[in-house]
Amino acid sequence: MKVSGFTIIKNAVINGYPIVEAVKSVLPVVDEMIVLIGDCDDDTVGLIEAINDPKIKIHHSVWDKNLRSGGTVLAVETDKAFNLIDPESTWAFYIQGDEVIHEKYYQAIMEGYKKHQYNIAVEGLLFKYVHFYGTYDYVGNSRKWYSHEVRIIRNDKRIQSYKDAQGFRIGQTKLHVKPIDACVYHYGWVKDPELMMKKSKNLGMLWRTDEEAKEMLNQPDYFDYNNYDSLAKFAGTHPVVMLDRVAKKNWNVALDISKKKLKGKDLILYYFEKLTGIRPFDFRNYKIL
Helix, strand or coil, X not given: CCEEEEEEECCHHHHCCCXXXXXXXXXXXXXXXXXXXXXXXXXXXXXXXXXXXXXXEEEECCCCCCCCHHHHHHHHHHHHXXXXXXXXXXXXXXXXXXXXXXXXXXXXXXXXXXXXXXXXXXXXXXXXXXXXECEEEEEEXXXXXXXXXXXXXXXXXXXXXXXXXXXXEECCEEEEEEEEEEEEEEEEECCCHHHHHHHHHHHHCCCCCHHHHHHHHCCCCCXXXXXXXXXXXXXXXXXXHHHHHHHCCCCCCCXXXXXXCCCHHHHHHHXXXXXXXXXXXXXXXXXXX
């Protein structure tokens, strides 16, 4: 059995993506790692080359500026990367540029590969999610943060990235998946407030009309992390590959996690989930077998 990893990235230096950590965190559980690099305004290529691992295979692409609506370009580029993996691979492990896998989950991932490799009804493997916010000390714990998503898919080219590349489908049909006891650590909302706003403005071009993009560019150059609904203190450990980045954090964000900025139905559903572990009416971009 062979497993391929794949990812897309553009302007990782400018936008402060932990792409090096993302790629390194997947290398121990894949046999090759496809990195599709878009047309950059920085040295993202040098960043990836410096990892210097023989499993990494760098490819290049030009992002279509006309595919801005809804982040469609992200799905198109993700499909391109998926199509570059070894045709002999059974599984394909997709990681985004701000997602990292903790080494404590490697065994569960490997077991998932082996357990389901011959059951073609299993089209993907489902991960739990931990979403960090503001600093490496806080995580989002409300319903606005998706709790699960598919990150390992069968090497079946009918499978395509869905919408803005959050997940995958076959046409409009949700993938049939099996959960594994592993988490993806999502660091997309952890940056210096100035860099966070810079990244938001840059990525906003992939979702907004010209008029909306212009309005976004006129916003302050400092991201306000107080616009959250519910947070919790992170009590675990970060992946080894993230420790240097965590240690170099040079900003402080004071967040009062005792405040729950939820009302009505959202507040009721929040406390119901905390009491029961059940998240009713949750959107699922997959079907669990």
